[in-house]
Amino acid sequence: MLINHTKIGKLEGKLSVVTGASRGLGRWIAVELASHGSLVAVNYANSTTDAEETVRLITEAGGTAQAIRADITKEAEVQSLIQEAVRRFGRHVDVLVNNATGPQPELSIEDISWQAFTDQLEFFVKAPLLLTKAVLPGMKSQGSGSIINIGSEVVQLGNANFSSYVTAKSAMIGMTRSWANELAPAGIRVNLVAPGWIPVERHKDSNTEGYQKRVPLKKMGEPSDIAAAVAFFASEEAKFITGQCLSVNGGNTFGI
Numbered sequence: 001m002l003i004n005h006t007k008i009g010k011l012e013g014k015l016s017v018v019t020g021a022s023r024g025l026g027r028w029i030a031v032e033l034a035s036h037g038s039l040v041a042v043n044y045a046n047s048t049t050d051a052e053e054t055v056r057l058i059t060e061a062g063g064t065a066q067a068i069r070a071d072i073t074k075e076a077e078v079q080s081l082i083q084e085a086v087r088r089f090g091r092h093v094d095v096l097v098n099n100a101t102g103p104q105p106e107l108s109i110e111d112i113s114w115q116a117f118t119d120q121l122e123f124f125v126k127a128p129l130l131l132t133k134a135v136l137p138g139m140k141s142q143g144s145g146s147i148i149n150i151g152s153e154v155v156q157l158g159n160a161n162f163s164s165y166v167t168a169k170s171a172m173i174g175m176t177r178s179w180a181n182e183l184a185p186a187g188i189r190v191n192l193v194a195p196g197w198i199p200v201e202r203h204k205d206s207n208t209e210g211y212q213k214r215v216p217l218k219k220m221g222e223p224s225d226i227a228a229a230v231a232f233f234a235s236e237e238a239k240f241i242t243g244q245c246l247s248v249n250g251g252n253t254f255g256i
């Protein structure tokens with residue numbers, strides 16, 4: 001039996017689209033996929049300088065990436081994002097990572113509105129639907145593809161005053177499973193990575209002490225922990241895995 005010790009190159013020449021990759025987890029997912037040889041479309045909505053910084057991190061390490069602006073909640077912009085990625089890199093999308101998020105307000109039932117729910121559904125249901133529809137013809141034509149949804153442990157925890165976000169992230173699980181069944185005959189796998197609390201730029205003033213005490217592994221996760229799980233699902237190493245939800249949270253929750 002041949003043993004391959006190198007992880008570099010397991011996505012060689014593939015094209016990955018990572019939504020919301022100008023900062024936070026998306027940036028590190030983009031960097032990780034590129035480190036395995038993937039060409040990466042770094043999507044963002046507003047932060048051009050930050051998206052260019054993600055591209056710089058990738059290219060300085062010898063990878064290939066380009067920033068493409070698009071509001072992933074808008075159908076026409078999603079269409080042009082995917083068309084532009086395919087045009088610039090010269091191949092169909094192999095890996096789609098549905099990662100982008102807007103603001104996540106915490107609101108009691110008294111204060112929450114239906115609009116607050118649809119705001120979350122726009123990011124975690126509508127956008128993945130638009131993006132999946134846009135990459136599907138290419139993935140079907142090549143008989144392969146990997147779609148990775150970024151969920152959250154809040155689905156298992158059921159955090160209070162967070163029902164809009166929890167509901168939308170719950171819907172992502174149903175979508176993942178239904179699409180996994182539907183797309184399996186076309187060679188397309190659909191999985192979900194559910195992070196615990198992973199401090200990113202927007203958490204710089206947050207106190208993580210209480211959360212960390214409750215995590216069995218007694219530490220905070222890092223963006224690279226999430227990126228590694230995404231790269232695994234994206235790769236051939238996960239070729240027999242679809243419809244799964246992987247919690248990356250130091251043991252804070254178990255399965256669903």
Ligand SMILES: NC(=O)c1ccc[n+]([C@@H]2O[C@H](COP(=O)([O-])OP(=O)(O)OC[C@H]3O[C@@H](n4cnc5c(N)ncnc54)[C@H](OP(=O)(O)O)[C@@H]3O)[C@@H](O)[C@H]2O)c1
Nearest residue numbers: 020021022023024025044045046047071072100101197198
């Ligand atoms: N970090 C955590 O603790 C944690 C835990 C569980 C789950 N998650 C999930 O992980 C994912 C990433 O979270 P994060 O903490 O890394 O978020 P973040 O740091 O707030 O980054 C959000 C990203 O989404 C982009 N974005 C916002 N609106 C957009 C739009 N309309 N179209 C395209 N891109 C848009 C932002 O780009 P611009 O800067 O250009 O607006 C930015 O790149 C989310 O799905 C989140 O729910 C995170």
